[in-house]
Amino acid sequence: MFTGSIVALITPMNEKGQICHSSLKKLVNYHILNKTKAIVSIGTTGESATLSQKEHINIVMLTLELADSKIPVIAGTGANATTEAISLTKRFEKSGVSGCLTVTPYYNKPTQEGLYQHFKAISENTKLPQILYNVPSRTGCDLLPQTVARLSEFENIIGIKEATGDLSRISKIKKLAKKNFLLISGDDATALDFMQLGGQGIISVTANIAAKEMAKMCSYALKGDFIKARFINERLVLLHEALFIEPNPIPVKWLAKKIGLIKNDTLRLPLTPISNSTCLKLEKAMKYANLQKI
Structure with missing residues (x-):
């Protein structure tokens, strides 16, 4: 469940910015049908930063209900306050989620020791499998390989979503971390190269609208057939x-709405509607990828 194509699921909303249940159901079914390996519910792509904690929990639980054990669900439980991350993680302890994805604390810019203590505290307060998430371009801090290796010694810290786009990180982490520690890409553009260098999969944004293609690509890559991938x-x-x-x-x-997966492309401030120039580039990319309306 923690290898191959894992989707960083978007959170569909209606015109008023409330959660759209019918669109969420369609998204979950789409990923079941197209053999996505797992769903990350309310990661950063799911707009966790603009949801209340009550909404956050409710959406994860609804996603679990809609998944109906047909696809594993990983809960996003990251926060810039360690106590909040622990609270969220403990809330899902007996919910049925398969694990948690925990982004590094944003804005605080903790030291490496601070990052170590943050994830150590979370690990010690749950039995759920934990996947670290490193995305310094969005958080302002970088979880370095040496710290990852220290954290890998905790039994329930099972892997990392590495979204720096720096492929040299793979060999560094593999050399330092415990055996069988999972390396999962968080950067769609370099994901295939990441897997060819020893990674086990991708937590993908692209999979939201190209689930079948991402699942097939990852399947071929994991079999070592990189020509087809x-x-x-x-x-x-x-x-x-x-x-x-x-x-x-x-x-x-916007593209999920364009192909018919969700009813609205509503966002919450401070995110704003897409520009016309980006729409044109997305339409070109959609045609090149041969994405069909659903």
Whole structure:
């Protein structure tokens, strides 16, 4: 459940910014049908930063209900306050989630020791499998390989979503961390190269609107058939790039609406509607990838 194509699921909203249950159901079914390995519910792509804790918990629980044990659900439980991250994690302890994805604390800019103590405290307060999430471009801090290795010694810290785009991190972490520690890409544009260098999968934004393609690409890569995997990825290259022209998840929600997966591409401030120029680039990428309306 923690390898292959894992989707960083968007959070569909209606015109008033409330959670759209019918669109969420369609999204979950779409990923079950197209063999996505797992769903990350309310990670950063799910707009965790603009949801209340009550909404956060309710959406994860609704996603679990809709998944109906047909696809594993990983709960996003990151926060910039350690106590809040622990509280969220403990809330899902007996919920049925398969694990937690915990982003590094944002804005605080903790030291490496601070990061170590943060994740150590979370680990010691739960039995749920924990996946670390490093995305310094969004958080302002970088979880370095040496710290990852220290954290890998905790039994329930099972892997990392590494979203720096720095492929040299793979060999560094593999060398330092415990055996069988999972390396999961968090950068769609370099995910295939990441897997060819020893990674086990991708927590993907692109999978929101190209689930079948991402699942097949990862399946081939995990089997060592990188010729077939690269053939699929070549069609997705423009999409990987276009989805990040504006802050995620602005482009992916617009495209999800465009192909019929969600009813509205509503966002909450401070995120704003997509620009016309980005729409044109997304349409070009969609055609190049041969994405069909659903």
